[in-house]
Amino acid sequence: MNFLELAAKRYSCKKYSDKPVCEKALANILEAGRLAPTAKNLQEQHIYVVTSPEKLAEIDKLCPCRYGAPMVLAVAYNKENVFTYPGGKHSSGAEDATIVATHMLLAAAAEGVDSCWLNFFDPALLAKALGIPETEELVMLLDLGYAAEGAGPLANHASRKPLEETVTYL
Numbered sequence: 001m002n003f004l005e006l007a008a009k010r011y012s013c014k015k016y017s018d019k020p021v022c023e024k025a026l027a028n029i030l031e032a033g034r035l036a037p038t039a040k041n042l043q044e045q046h047i048y049v050v051t052s053p054e055k056l057a058e059i060d061k062l063c064p065c066r067y068g069a070p071m072v073l074a075v076a077y078n079k080e081n082v083f084t085y086p087g088g089k090h091s092s093g094a095e096d097a098t099i100v101a102t103h104m105l106l107a108a109a110a111e112g113v114d115s116c117w118l119n120f121f122d123p124a125l126l127a128k129a130l131g132i133p134e135t136e137e138l139v140m141l142l143d144l145g146y147a148a149e150g151a152g153p154l155a156n157h158a159s160r161k162p163l164e165e166t167v168t169y170l
Contacts, residue, residue, distance in 0.1 A: 011153035013114035016145035027112035032107030039092030069143035
């Protein structure tokens with residue numbers, strides 16, 4: 001399957017089986033994140049692989065839009081190791097963590113592992129519950145697992161605006 005086919009096929013899974021993620025698939029997913037580009041190659045990302053029932057229950061309490069995957073990847077970055085852009089208002093941390101997460105999300109699809117990007121939570125509360133150091137900023141969660149029977153993309157999954165509405169050539 002080529003990349004555009006993979007991108008079109010991938011959807012946000014909202015119903016998971018309890019089948020654990022294969023270790024080889026997880027290793028490949030994490031490696032894709034490690035290979036993702038970061039500003040100045042600082043590689044400030046930190047991935048927390050959450051599988052314990054206790055920590056998953058903490059996430060469930062603080063993230064109401066989690067869908068029961070047997071594993072969650074919590075993606076954070078080291079706030080003390082980022083590139084600050086000219087003007088001093090923005091750093092590379094959140095965007096680098098997002099690039100890493102996107103690489104892992106697409107690698108999961110390539111491995112046959114379903115996922116859902118989660119960000120409906122208070123990052124500070126969830127970071128504290130997970131024991132993430134204060135020097136790190138939690139950006140997002142990635143539910144990982146295998147779709148339950150009957151799961152599938154939303155009805156509007158394939159609906160996309162034409163390029164003319166989203167791209168401007170200057």
